[in-house]
Amino acid sequence: MQHLEHDRLVFLALGESEVDTSDRTHLDACPHCRAELESLRHVAGLGAASQELRELPDPPEHVWQGIMAEITAAKELPRLAADRPRPDPADAVTTDTPPGPRRSRRGRWSRLATTAITAVAAATVGVVGTAALLRDGTPAEPTVVASAPLAAYGSTPPAARGDARVLGTGELHLHVANLPAVPGYYEVWLINPQNMEMFSVGVLGDGSDVLLPLPPNVDLGQYSVVDVSAEQFDNNTDHSGDSLLRGSLTG
Amino acid sequence: MRATVGHAPNQANRPVTGIRQQPGTPEDELARRFRAGDELALREAYDRYGRAVLHLATSTLVNRSDAEDATQATFVAAWLGRETFDPAKGSLVGWLLGIGRRKVIDRLRSAARENRVVETVRQLPEPAPAGSDPDTVVDRLVVADELARLPDEQRRMLELAFFDDLTHQQIATVTGVPLGTVKSHIRRGMASLKRRWEVDGATPGARPAGISGAR
Numbered sequence A: 001m002q003h004l005e006h007d008r009l010v011f012l013a014l015g016e017s018e019v020d021t022s023d024r025t026h027l028d029a030c031p032h033c034r035a036e037l038e039s040l041r042h043v044a045g046l047g048a049a050s051q052e053l054r055e056l057p058d059p060p061e062h063v064w065q066g067i068m069a070e071i072t073a074a075k076e077l078p079r080l081a082a083d084r085p086r087p088d089p090a091d092a093v094t095t096d097t098p099p100g101p102r103r104s105r106r107g108r109w110s111r112l113a114t115t116a117i118t119a120v121a122a123a124t125v126g127v128v129g130t131a132a133l134l135r136d137g138t139p140a141e142p143t144v145v146a147s148a149p150l151a152a153y154g155s156t157p158p159a160a161r162g163d164a165r166v167l168g169t170g171e172l173h174l175h176v177a178n179l180p181a182v183p184g185y186y187e188v189w190l191i192n193p194q195n196m197e198m199f200s201v202g203v204l205g206d207g208s209d210v211l212l213p214l215p216p217n218v219d220l221g222q223y224s225v226v227d228v229s230a231e232q233f234d235n236n237t238d239h240s241g242d243s244l245l246r247g248s249l250t251g
Numbered sequence B: 001m002r003a004t005v006g007h008a009p010n011q012a013n014r015p016v017t018g019i020r021q022q023p024g025t026p027e028d029e030l031a032r033r034f035r036a037g038d039e040l041a042l043r044e045a046y047d048r049y050g051r052a053v054l055h056l057a058t059s060t061l062v063n064r065s066d067a068e069d070a071t072q073a074t075f076v077a078a079w080l081g082r083e084t085f086d087p088a089k090g091s092l093v094g095w096l097l098g099i100g101r102r103k104v105i106d107r108l109r110s111a112a113r114e115n116r117v118v119e120t121v122r123q124l125p126e127p128a129p130a131g132s133d134p135d136t137v138v139d140r141l142v143v144a145d146e147l148a149r150l151p152d153e154q155r156r157m158l159e160l161a162f163f164d165d166l167t168h169q170q171i172a173t174v175t176g177v178p179l180g181t182v183k184s185h186i187r188r189g190m191a192s193l194k195r196r197w198e199v200d201g202a203t204p205g206a207r208p209a210g211i212s213g214a215r
Helices: A006-013 A019-030 A031-053 A061-081 A103-117 A125-136 B028-037 B041-059 B064-080 B094-116 B133-147 B152-162 B169-173 B179-202
Strands: A144-152 A162-165 A171-177 A185-192 A198-204 A209-213 A225-231 A242-246
Touching: A006 A031, A031 B179, A061 A144, A061 A162, A061 B041, A061 B064, A125 B041, A144 A171, A144 A225, A144 B179, A162 A242, A162 B028, A171 A185, A171 A225, A185 B064, A185 B169, A242 B094, B028 B041, B028 B094, B028 B179, B041 B094, B041 B133, B094 B133, B094 B169, B094 B179, B133 B152, B133 B179, B169 B179
Parallel strands: none
Antiparallel strands: A144 A162, A144 A242, A162 A171, A171 A209, A185 A198, A185 A225, A225 A242
């Protein structure tokens, strides 16, 4: 049996031609052409409906921040849990963790750490974990007292981001990515959002990670906002007002 | 690297996934880096497909914050389950939409439970009054994405047929392209859309790739 020409089926699917008697005779007898026409019609309908999808709005920024926060939390979990009697970390990540291939979970997390070394620029694990891993072959397990995903602030390009972690050692570990180039330098601040009082924690160097000491008696409940600013060499020690990244510490 | 999605100057022609605005990274390379655990690839995937996933969620869930929550959950689940993504089974966006579809359906079901109507519902709850059917939304997004990826000529001809309802002959007249060429562009374009729908679509008979793997 001679099938209908594909061009003919496309014509029919787009509604450009009516099904005539000879089409009908063939379609009644041929499941293949009938199914093909059915599919093409459906696809044409979907295509016509896709016009309204060309102007979709961007998700609000807090969705991305939420994603980063959850991913950071999932990453911290196994390292923090490692020296405690185990509730299995992978189970604790909530039901959102896909079942995945049934490899050992430890294997999975240590592969994650290995990835961090090979892609330091992309990794949030950063210098602390990496250095310790190179030294003794096991991931470091700093206690994290509080952490904050940092997101682009104001007119900063949205790809700029970072993560801040306050370690049990009293240090602030900062990891940043995609910061826009600035003529001066980057400075790190802790800000009290109630009254916008702030103090400088230090400056960022060339790398994507930095470990800065915090004053031992700082009240992180008050100074809860981590801020990275663009500063000029201008003999002015105040915050420039040009914030690039910000995020709120939660413990 | 600066994300340009959402600030593209040529808004009128912006496709659903922003593919054409970011020709720098081929899709395969992005999928590979995503799978390998490159966090920058996660951001790129989000910049490209976050809008599509959010659209799926907002058009099926009534509550805006539920929709944003489902979008967030989709990307987190995709990232944590990235090893289960199999490029041989479909595209990255198709996989993401498959996960998004599960997230949305989970929320529709739990909403139905809260409304104590679950006993009367055998499988899927009826879509909420304002909500569209998730499968249809996924199919539309997949076809829209494929349309955006077609070679320019094919896309142009199909848009004239779909959106302006022009016949082949009218398209030939409007564009000055010979009728035979119009036919072959439209035939090839339709074949690509159909193939993509069969691979990445959600309607019965064409399950999204990897839907059983990550959710």
